[in-house]
Amino acid sequence: MRSRFRPDTIPDASVLESHKPLIRSLERRGLIRGGVSLGALAMLTGCDVDRPESVESALLAISRFNDTVQAWLFDPNRLAPTYPESMILRPPKFNAYYDVTEVKPVDGASWRLELAGLVADKRPWTLADLHALPQRAMVIKHICVEGWSYIGGWTGVPLRTLLERCGADLRARYVAFKTADDYPSSIDMATALHPQTLLALKYGDETLADPFGYPVRLRMATKLGYKNPKWVTAIEVTNTYPGGFWEAKGFPWFAGL
Amino acid sequence: MHESSRSGRRLHPLPLRIMHWVNAVVMLVMITSGWGIYDDDVIIRGFHFGSFWRLGDWAAWSLNWHFAGMWFLAINGLIYLGYGLVTGRFREKLFPIRPAELVQTVVDTLHFRIAHDDLTIYNAVQKLLYIVVILAGIAQVVTGLAIWKPVQFSGLVAALGGFQTARVLHFAGMAVIVGFLVVHVTLALLVPKTLLAMLSGGPRLGVSAPDKEEPAR
Known part of the structure; x- marks a missing residue:
């Protein structure tokens, strides 16, 4: 029952009722403050604010319309180009919303992968459990939304295998991820089931290094870099749009x- | 009967003017939002576009502008190409280009002898520039498609020489279009009646015989 995606105890609905006046006054205050600072900003820059609501x-x-078009363009049977192992960049490029020096390593021995949502068997998985599943290796191009790219080699469990083993509802719309670095992410089910969508355990032949998501990260050949969360700690199968870290920022x- | 009704049409028929100004706005959106995207990972080391030139206050909004503008650019562009081919406007206005005429126009231009009495006829340099910018626009859609969907259109990416090459080509196409824009806008401002013609429609074509001139209802 416990899910990383939901609070353990649901707050009582009466809380909303009793706090209504407070919320209303906060909104009003915020509106006034926002209006004043917006006006000040407009005066400072001497021009219109760049992005009206x-x-x-x-x-x-x-x-959102483009999301629909992209889902329609996505061919679940089309494989991304792969490359010889000799082209793998070692080490891979580090990228996150913070600097590499701020990476907090995760302890593989105590790490558990929790499952939530439309999943029949929600027993958490250990690292050993994942290593016991059939593995797949792929050498693919990592393409960042910024424009840069590199060739990386990833080995791990196809996400499809895990979803099948835990009895996930494969007709659900979304697969969502929680991570140790507080970088929520989510993908469509079609991509989750694509053969080049892995829960990666290794880079090339070596265990993932800490900055690249040890013990487990998501690697997809069919999505931009920011859709690949590192240090995955929980997976939820859901029909409710889960969003993500960068998605929330636009x-x-x-x-x- | 068809011929006579067509003879009174203007240099720039209304559909063409609408497409021109839609394209003008959308092109500016695509170029300036593209500069915003470019700045996150530059192609030319040390070369950035200042925030004044970028549409979108940071990459997320530049991307959103770009991915919204692309529909208007592509659809408007497709209608324009269809219109130019079906009405024969391309054939009539842009062809043929004779090399000797091209050289002569360049020489004349360098001597500041630019003839612009008759707006209805494009000189060889104009024809060439319009063809180049139309091709550049098509190329932008093709290279843009390649870098937007490099897995779904992996064959196209390979044909263009890889993802990074496609990206550089997309940047180069922008440079060609911006270069055209500078010349195009400068000349339009130097000869304002060309600008007015693109707003009002310009002179009527093929009305040499007075009896052909029909009152505008």
Whole structure:
């Protein structure tokens, strides 16, 4: 029952009722403060604010439409190009929303992969459990939304295998991820079931190094780099849109290659 | 009967003017949002576009502008190509280009002898520039598709020489279009009646015989 995605105890609905006046006054205060600072900003820059709310919501609406188009363009049977092992970049490129020096290593022995949502068997998985599953290796191009790219070699458990073993509802819409570095992410089920979507345990032949997601990270050949969370600690299968770290800041959700 | 009704049409028919100005706005959106995306991982080391030139206050919004604008650019562009081919406008306005005429126009231009009395006829340099920019626009859609969907269109990416090459080609296509824009806008401002013609439609074509001139309802 316990899920990393939901609070352990659901707050009582009466809380909302009793706090209504407070919330309302906060909203009003925020509105005034926002209006004043927006005006101050406009005066400082001497021009219009770059991104009015109406423009922002129109752009986000088109971005959601693009998600639909991308899902339609996605061919579940099309494999991304692969490369010889000699082309693997060692070590891979590090990228996160913080610097490499701030990486907090995860202890593989006590690490557990928790399962939540539309999954029949929610027993947590150990690292040894994952190593016992059939493995797949792929040498693929990592493409960042910024424009850079490199060739990396990844070995691990196809996400499809794990989802099948734990009895996940494969007709659900989303597979969501929680990570040790607080980088929530989510993907569509079609991509989750793609043969080049791995829970990677190794880079090339070597165990993943700490900065690249030890013990387990997601690696997909069919999505942009930011869709590949490292240090995965929990997976949820759901029909409710889960969003993600960069998606909450405006980046496209589907981000398919 | 068809011929006579067509004879009174303007230099720039209304559909063409609409497409031109839609394209003008969308091109600016695509170029400036593209600069915002470019700045996150530059192709030319040390070369950035200042924030004044970028659409979107950071990469997420530059991307959203770019991925919204692309639909308008592609659809408007497809209609324009269809229109130019079906009405014969391309054949009529842009061809043929004779090399001797091209050289002569360049020489004349360098001597500041630019003839612009008759807006209805494009000189050889104009024809060439319009063809180049139309091809560059098509190339941008193709290279853009390649870097947007390098797995779904992996054959296209391979044909272009790989993902990074496609990316550089997309940047180069932008440079060609911006180069055209600079010349195009400068000349339009130097000869304002060309600009007005693109707003009002310009002179009527093929009305040499007075009896052919029909009152505009």
